[in-house]
Structure formats: C-alpha cells, structure tokens
Amino acid sequence: xxxxxxxxxxxxxxxxxxxxxxxxxxxxxxxxxxxxxxxxxxxxxxxxxxxxxxxxxxxxxxxxxxxxxxxxxxxxxxxxxxxxxxxxxxxxxxxxxxxxxxxxxxxxxxxxxxxxxxxxxxxxxxxxxxxxxxxxxxxxxxxxxxxxxxxxxxxxxxxxxxxxxxxxxxxxxxxxxxxxxxxxxxxxxxxxxxxxxxxxxxxxxxxxxxxxxxxxxxxxxxxxxxxxxxxxxxxxxxxxxxxxxxxxxxxxxxxxxxxxxxxxxxxxxxxxxxxxxxxxxxxxxxxxxxxxxxxxxxxxxxxxxxxxxxxxxxxxxxxxxxxxxxxxxxxxxxxxxxxxxxxxxxxxxxxxxxxxxxxxxxxxxxxxxxxxxxxxxxxxxxxxxxxxxxxxxxxxxxxxxxxxxxxxxxxxxxxxxxxxxxxxxxxxxxxxxxxxxxxxxxxxxxxxxxxxxxxxxxxxxxxxxxxxxxxxxxxxxxxxxxxxxxxxxxxxxxxxxxxxxxxxxxxxxxxxxxxxxxxxxxxxxxxxxxxxxxxxxxxxxxxxxxxxxxxxxxxxxxxxxxxxxxxxxxxxxxxxxxxxxxxxxxxxxxxxxxxxxxxxxxxxxxxxxxxxxxxxxxxxxxxxxxxxxxxxxxxxxxxxxxxxxxxxxxxxxxxxxxxxxxxxxxxxxxxxxxxxxxxxxxxxxxxxxx
Numbered sequence: 001x002x003x004x005x006x007x008x009x010x011x012x013x014x015x016x017x018x019x020x021x022x023x024x025x026x027x028x029x030x031x032x033x034x035x036x037x038x039x040x041x042x043x044x045x046x047x048x049x050x051x052x053x054x055x056x057x058x059x060x061x062x063x064x065x066x067x068x069x070x071x072x073x074x075x076x077x078x079x080x081x082x083x084x085x086x087x088x089x090x091x092x093x094x095x096x097x098x099x100x101x102x103x104x105x106x107x108x109x110x111x112x113x114x115x116x117x118x119x120x121x122x123x124x125x126x127x128x129x130x131x132x133x134x135x136x137x138x139x140x141x142x143x144x145x146x147x148x149x150x151x152x153x154x155x156x157x158x159x160x161x162x163x164x165x166x167x168x169x170x171x172x173x174x175x176x177x178x179x180x181x182x183x184x185x186x187x188x189x190x191x192x193x194x195x196x197x198x199x200x201x202x203x204x205x206x207x208x209x210x211x212x213x214x215x216x217x218x219x220x221x222x223x224x225x226x227x228x229x230x231x232x233x234x235x236x237x238x239x240x241x242x243x244x245x246x247x248x249x250x251x252x253x254x255x256x257x258x259x260x261x262x263x264x265x266x267x268x269x270x271x272x273x274x275x276x277x278x279x280x281x282x283x284x285x286x287x288x289x290x291x292x293x294x295x296x297x298x299x300x301x302x303x304x305x306x307x308x309x310x311x312x313x314x315x316x317x318x319x320x321x322x323x324x325x326x327x328x329x330x331x332x333x334x335x336x337x338x339x340x341x342x343x344x345x346x347x348x349x350x351x352x353x354x355x356x357x358x359x360x361x362x363x364x365x366x367x368x369x370x371x372x373x374x375x376x377x378x379x380x381x382x383x384x385x386x387x388x389x390x391x392x393x394x395x396x397x398x399x400x401x402x403x404x405x406x407x408x409x410x411x412x413x414x415x416x417x418x419x420x421x422x423x424x425x426x427x428x429x430x431x432x433x434x435x436x437x438x439x440x441x442x443x444x445x446x447x448x449x450x451x452x453x454x455x456x457x458x459x460x461x462x463x464x465x466x467x468x469x470x471x472x473x474x475x476x477x478x479x480x481x482x483x484x485x486x487x488x489x490x491x492x493x494x495x496x497x498x499x500x501x502x503x504x505x506x507x508x509x510x511x512x513x514x515x516x517x518x519x520x521x522x523x524x525x526x527x528x529x530x531x532x533x534x535x536x537x538x539x540x541x542x543x544x545x546x547x548x549x550x551x552x553x554x555x556x557x558x559x560x561x562x563x564x565x566x567x568x569x570x571x572x573x574x575x576x577x578x579x580x581x582x583x584x585x586x587x588x589x590x591x592x593x594x595x596x597x598x599x600x601x602x603x604x605x606x607x608x609x610x611x612x613x614x615x616x617x618x619x620x621x622x623x624x625x626x627x628x629x630x631x632x633x634x635x636x637x638x639x640x641x642x643x644x645x646x647x648x649x650x651x652x653x654x655x656x657x658x659x660x661x662x663x664x665x666x667x668x669x670x671x672x673x674x675x676x677x678x679x680x681x682x683x684x685x686x687x688x689x690x
Contacts, residue, residue, distance in 0.1 A: 002196060002307075002310070002311045002314075006199070006200075008203075009203035010203070012202075012206050012207065013202035014202075015206050016202045016203075016206045016209075016221060017221070019206060019209045020217055020218055021215065021216070021217060026215050027288050027490070028287065028288065028486060028489055028493065029288060029493060031286070032486075032489040032493065033480060033481060033485070033489065034480075034482065034485040034488075034489045035481075035486075035489070037410055037412060037479050037481025037482070038481060038486070040412050041481075043441065049114040049116050050116075050122050050125060050147075051113070051114050051148050052112065052113045052115065052125075052126070052129060052145075053110060053112050053113075053144070053146035053149070053393065054074075054111050054133065054143075054144055055108060055109075055142070055143045055144075055393050055396050055397050055400075055401075056069075056108060056110065056136075056141070057107055057109075057142075057396055058108075058139055058140050058141070059107065060139075061106045061107050062102065062107060063137070066109070066137060066140050067100075067109065069136045069137060069140060070100050070111065071100060073133050074099050074113070077113055077132060077133075078099070078113065081113065081115045081116070081119055081125075082116075099111050101401075105400060107400055108396070108401070110397070121151075121152075122148040122149065123152045125152065126148065126152035126153070126390075129144055130142075130144050130389070143389050143390075143393030144390065144393065145393025145396075147407055147408075147483045149393065150380065150381070152390070153390045154384075157622070157623055157624050165225050169225055169615055169618050170191070170195070170229075172615060172617075172618055173194070173233055173611060173614070174187060174191055176611050176614055177233070180237070180611075181240075181324075182327070183323075183324060183325060183326070183327070184325075185325065189312070189315055189316060190232075190236035190237075190240070190312065193315065194228065194229055194232035194308075197228050197306075197307035197308070197311075198225060198300075200303045200307065201224060201300040201303040204303060205221075205296050205299055205300070208296070214292045214295055215288040215289055215291075215292040216292055216296060217289050217292075219289070219626075220292060220293045220296050222619065222627070223561075223630075224297065224300045226615050226619065227297055227301060227304075228300040230569075230612040230616060231275065231304050232304035233612070234271075234572065234611065234612055235308040236308055237607050238264050238576060238605075238608065239264045239268070239308065239313065240604075241600075241603070242260040242264040243256060243257060243260040243313075244324070245260070245600075246259040246260045246263075247329040247331065251331040253317055253320050254317055257316065257317050260313075261309070265309060267575055268305065268309065270512065270575050271571075271575050271576065274509055274568055275569060275572070276301050277508045277509065278508060278509055279297040279298045279301065279564070279568065280298050281294065281505045281508055281564075282294030284497075285501055286493045286497055287493045287494055287497055289557075290494070290497055290557070340599060340603075342602025342603060343595070343598075343599035345602065345647065345648075346594070346598040346599055346651060349648060353652050353655045354656070356649070356652035357653060357656060360644055360645070360648050360649035360652065361532070361649070363644065364533065364535070364536035364640075367537070367540040367543075367640075368532075368536045368539040369539055370541070371535065371538060371539040371542060372539075373539075373542040373543055373545075373546040374542065374552075374554075377491055377556045378551065378552060378553035378554055378626070379453075379454065379455035379456065379553070380487055381394055381454055382625065383555070383625050384623065384624065384625070385623040385624065385628065386623060394453075398453060403432035403433065407454045407455075407459075407483045407484045408447050408448060408482055409447070409449075409450065409463060409482040410447060410448075410480070410482045411445065411448060411466070411470060411478055411480050411481075412443045412446075412479050412481075413444055413473075413476045413478040414442070414475065415439045415442070417473055417478070418439070418444040420473060422434055422436055424469050424470065424473065425446065425470065428466050428469050429462070429465060430458065430459070430462030430465060431448055431449070431450060431466065432449045433449045434446055434447070434448045435447045435449075448466060455487050460488045463488055464488075467480045490556065491556045494556045494557055495556075497560060501560060501564070502560070502563060505563070506531075506567070510523050513526060516575065517579070517665075518662075519661070519662045519663060519664070519665050520664060521661055521662070522582075522661050522662060525650075525654075525661065526578060526650065527571070529645050529649055530566070530567055530571050530645070533566070533637065533640055533641045533644075534563060534566045534567065536640060537562075537633060537637030537641075538562065538633065538637075540636060541629070541632055541636055544636075545632075551629070554629060557626065558626065562630060562633045565637075566633075566634060566637040566638070566641070569612065569634075570637060570638060573605050573608070573641055573645075573646040574641075574646055576601055576608075577598065577601055577646055578650070580596075581593045581594045581596075581597035581598075581654065582662065584597050589659070590658055590659045590662070590667070591658070594651050594655060595651075598647070598651050605642060605647075606647070608642070609643065610639070610642070613635040613636075613638040616635040618631065619632075
C-alpha cells in the first residue's frame with residue numbers, strides 16, 4: 001500500500017514550492033488596513049511596481065563625474081525598465097522635479113526607480129539592477145535599497161531553503177540514529193519510514209493548498225520538514241524500544257510486534273493527538289501565515305503517525321531480528337532486568353524527593369530570569385544574520401538624508417479629498433515629506449516619508465498618528481499602508497492571536513491529557529511543569545540572543561511558535577513517561593510504577609529529545625535571525641524538558657504526591673485493609689498488592 005501511495009504522492013511533493021508565497025497581501029488578514037492598500041495597489045495600473053532606491057555616496061563629497069554617473073545610471077535604467085511617473089522624494093509629484101536628489105551635506109545622491117512586476121519579482125530584478133550600476137568612478141559607493149531590494153534579499157535567503165532544510169535534517173537524523181543504535185543497518189529503517197512520511201506530508205499540504213487555499217510560506221514549509229522528521233523519529237525510537245523489550249519475551253517477531261504496538265501505540269497516538277490538537281488551535285488566528293501553519297503541521301504529524309504505525313512496523317517484521325545486528329535481542333523465558341543508569345537515577349530521586357523537586361525548580365527559575373532581557377520586537381532590517389546591501393543602504397540613507405530615514409507609507413484616498421488629506425498629513429508630527437501621486441480607478445495615492453528609522457517604535461507611532469488623522473476626514477475613505485505599516489499590522493495581529501491561541505492550546509492539551517490518564521491532578525501537574533519549562537527555555541534563550549549572539553530583539557512570531565511547539569511537543573515526553581507509569585502503577589503501585597517507567601523509558605525518551613532538538617537546531621544553520629531564534633529556543637526547550645523536567649522534576653513530584661497523582665481515578669484510592677490493620681503508605685502498596 002505504501003509503495004502504491006508513493007507513486008502518487010512523491011511527484012506531488014515536489015510541487016509544494018510552487019504554491020508557497022511570502023507576499024504580505026497573502027500573509028496578513030484581509031481586514032488589515034495595509035492589506036487593503038496592497039490589494040488596491042495591485043489592482044491599479046503600475047500599482048504592483050517594485051520600488052528601488054539607489055543611494056550613492058563619497059566620503060570626500062560628490063564630484064562632477066560622480067553626479068554625471070548618477071544621471072547616466074538613472075537614464076539607462078529608466079530606458080531599460082520604463083517606470084510609471086517616477087518622482088524623487090524632493091519632487092512635487094506626477095513625474096515633476098529632478099529624478100535625482102543630492103544630500104544637503106554634498107556627500108550623497110539618490111534616485112528611486114519603479115520597476116514593473118512584468119520584469120519579474122524583486123529577487124529576479126535586484127541582481128541585474130546592481131550589476132547595471134557597477135560602472136562608476138573609483139571611490140563612488142552605491143547601495144541599492146528600498147522596499148523591493150529588502151524583499152529581494154529576503155527572498156534570496158529563502159531560495160532553495162526547502163532542499164537545504166531537508167538534506168541537513170536527513171544528515172543530522174542519520175548521524176544521531178547511527179550513534180543511538182550503533183548498528184550498520186537499523187538506523188536506515190526509521191530514516192526510510194520518516195522520509196516516506198515527509199514526502200507524503202508535502203504532497204498532502206500541496207493538495208490542501210490547491211483545494212482549500214491555505215497560505216504556505218517558506219517558513220512554514222521548512223517547519224513542516226522539521227516537524228515530520230523530528231516527531232516521526234521520536235515515534236520510531238519509542239516503538240523500537242518496546243519492540244526490543246518484547247523480542248526477549250516472544251520468539252515470533254510478529255507476536256512481539258503486536259505486543260510492542262499494544263504497549264507503545266496508545267502513547268504515540270496520544271502524543272500525536274496532542275500535537276495535532278494544539279496545531280489546529282492556530283486556525284483561530286487572524287494572521288494567515290499563522291493560521292495556515294495549523295493544518296500544515298497537523299497534516300505532517302498525521303502522516304508521520306500513520307507511517308510509523310503501519311509502514312515502519314511492517315518493515316521491521318519483514319526483516320526480523322537480524323535488523324538489530326550486532327546486538328540482536330534473544331528470546332528467553334527468564335529475562336534479567338538490570339537497573340541501569342535511569343534505574344539508579346530513579347532510586348536517587350526517590351531518596352531525595354524534596355531536593356530533586358526544589359533543585360529542578362531552582363534551575364528553571366534562574367533560567368526564567370532571562371525574560372527580563374531584551375524581548376522587544378525585532379526590526380525587519382535586523383532579521384539578516386549578515387546585513388545585505390539593502391539593509392546597509394537604509395543606514396546610509398539615514399546618515400545623508402535624515403528626513404527620509406523611514407520606509408515610505410502609501411495613502412489611498414478619494415481624488416476629491418487628495419489635497420485636504422495631503423495638507424493634514426504634512427502637518428502630522430513625524431512626517432518628513434508627503435508627495436501626491438497618480439489618480440486612477442477612483443483613487444488618488446500619496447507617498448509619505450517618515451523621519452524615523454524603519455520598524456522602530458517612533459515610526460510605528462507616526463503611522464498610527466497618520467491613520468488617526470486621515471480617518472477623521474469624512475468621505476475621503478483614506479487608508480494607510482506600505483512596508484512598515486504591514487509590519488505594524490502583523491505585529492498587532494500576532495499579539496492578538498497570542499491572547500486567543502495560547503489559552504486555547506493549554507485547554508485542548510489539558511483535555512487530551514485528562515482523557516489519556518483518566519485523572520485531573522496528573523494533567524494539571526504535567527501542564528504546570530511544561531509551562532515552567534517554557535518560561536525557563538524562553539528566558540535562557542533571550543539571554544543567549546541578547547548577550548552572546550547580539551540580536552537586537554525577538555521576532556514577533558517567535559513567542560507563539562515556540563510556545564506551541566514546546567507545549568505540544570514537550571508534553572510528549574511527559575505523556576510517554578506518565579502513560580507508562582500509570583500502566584505500571586496498576587500492577588505495582590504508584591511509587592514502583594514511576595520508577596519502573598523512568599527506568600524503561602529514560603534512555604529512549606532522552607534519545608528522542610536529543611533527536612527532536614537536533615532537527616529543530618537545523619533552523620539555526622540558516623542565515624535569518626527569526627529562524628535561528630525559533631530553532632535555538634525550541635531545541636533548548638526540548639532538551640530542558642527531556643533531560644530535567646521529565647527525568648527529574650516529574651518523577652520527584654509524582655513520588656511526593658503519591659497515588660493522589662491519579663485522582664479521581666481508582667488508582668488514587670487507598671487500598672482497603674482488614675479491620676484492625678493500620679493503613680500503609682504509598683511506598684508499601686507494591687508489597688501489599690503482591
């Protein structure tokens with residue numbers, strides 16, 4: 001069945017990149033004001049043009065030859081890419097005024113060029129534009145910047161990112177599987193199964209986009225690969241661990257696999273259900289890129305679940321015991337259980353429960369102090385790990401043209417009100433210049449240049465003041481957009497989504513935990529540990545971003561994405577541990593059950609945590625700050641959860657709380673004793689039950 005499925009899905013998986021989009025008009029909700037401006041721009045003649053700004057400078061001052069070169073470049077490019085009415089910021093609109101503009105200090109000149117999208121997108125045009133302007137006198141420096149240049153440099157970062165992430169993830173997972181199993185063959189089977197799941201997920205997402213119009217950007221496409229490989233490998237590790245156990249007790253490999261699936265599948269299904277439910281909570285988000293990640297990620301997790309519970313077990317059974325060579329598990333009626341590292345750790349925690357609990361909380365608390373660091377929003381210009389020409393160009397622009405330091409806003413208003421709106425905007429604090437543009441399709445546009453740097457609080461305040469001012473003009477129907485306005489609307493929408501999505505995710509995950517464990521106390525305890533773990537991971541990461549890596553803030557999308565992944569994925573390890581502990585507690589009591597669960601699952605869950613952390617760490621290899629922040633934060637949080645919270649804190653809390661952990665289920669009730677006998681503490685329950 002999987003071979004037949006592959007013949008259909010593999011060709012479709014390669015088409016996913018053809019439907020990805022990073023346009024703001026597709027990412028922002030239709031109700032956002034900047035989205036309305038972007039849609040209107042696309043519908044008007046020339047409105048879809050890409051705007052580039054050419055900034056020339058010479059430290060000793062512009063020479064006559066320099067000025068002649070600037071004029072020549074403009075004339076050449078204007079003939080090659082005929083613009084609509086091109087106006088320098090110093091002109092007066094409708095193509096009037098000089099096409100080039102000198103700075104007041106005499107050390108720089110600039111001109112703007114609007115290039116039709118008929119010549120291609122920003123990523124296609126920016127290279128030839130820079131190449132065409134290379135012919136200039138020695139010492140005359142040039143930066144091609146502007147909104148389109150920034151978009152072009154950003155697109156260059158994402159160029160080929162899907163293939164890069166896929167190949168890097170495959171290499172990382174391969175190395176970890178080889179180190180985990182130390183087998184020349186076994187590592188290959190999980191890799192094949194997870195690879196099949198990843199290709200199936202890509203094809204499924206492509207069909208979802210074509211069928212339902214889901215928005216997929218390059219970021220979500222990369223996250224899909226990371227999710228499927230990380231989660232799928234976790235499921236493989238858990239199933240192999242159970243399968244190896246059952247092979248010692250059953251001679252027939254098929255019977256052994258049936259018992260392994262009976263033991264591991266409920267926890268795997270519960271884990272997948274938790275992650276899928278958490279991801280689908282994103283559907284309530286207003287930001288299209290965020291809401292789109294919900295069904296995209298859910299489809300990936302579902303494909304991983306199906307592959308690891310059907311294809312993977314089938315291949316293992318077909319290949320038999322020899323797949324584990326050289327450490328082949330032998331069938332024996334008397335299997336000796338060795339305590340091992342995790343058994344000894346459980347014994348130590350049992351003896352020092354309060355020390356383990358307070359020590360763990362102390363470490364998490366110290367890490368959470370990092371939240372007091374720089375958690376301000378990251379500017380778009382600070383997204384690049386190494387600043388490209390478009391970003392340095394904005395810095396030069398602010399140095400020599402301080403009155404034009406921000407990205408231009410675009411205002412659309414009804415033509416009859418253009419002069420009135422223009423006059424109001426010019427008097428608005430924070431506005432350096434306002435230039436009337438063309439009139440078409442019942443709308444007139446105005447270009448507004450703020451005085452403050454792009455994507456700063458001061459520039460956002462100016463945008464808000466301009467919007468308030470123009471909205472007060474009755475009948476003008478004025479709307480304000482532009483690159484910085486789009487970033488402002490994205491930040492505001494994300495903040496609103498966080499307030500809606502985070503409580504919903506917590507509620508849904510709590511319900512899933514309650515159904516799985518058939519208890520109330522245990523889900524509340526486990527959820528509390530995950531929240532504390534998230535705060536510690538976020539605080540520790542902010543310290544690294546701010547102090548060590550020198551990032552200038554945290555991208556607005558990082559907190560919500562990190563919270564979703566760390567809660568939905570981090571709870572997995574607690575599910576694996578708690579479900580095994582409950583299974584054992586039915587036979588031997590809560591204390592022994594938790595110790596047996598820790599001993600049995602400690603190695604595999606730690607390996608799973610390392611693999612998942614490593615797959616997310618792949619994002620840190622990409623030259624974009626936002627992806628580095630998501631990759632590092634989730635990887636650090638997963639390791640923290642797997643190595644400290646699940647290994648020490650949860651067992652210690654369970655041993656402290658005892659059988660009450662399973663309240664109100666039957667496991668929480670004290671054992672009934674004959675009259676006259678004293679009640680036994682939880683530690684003595686196993687002896688009594690035996």
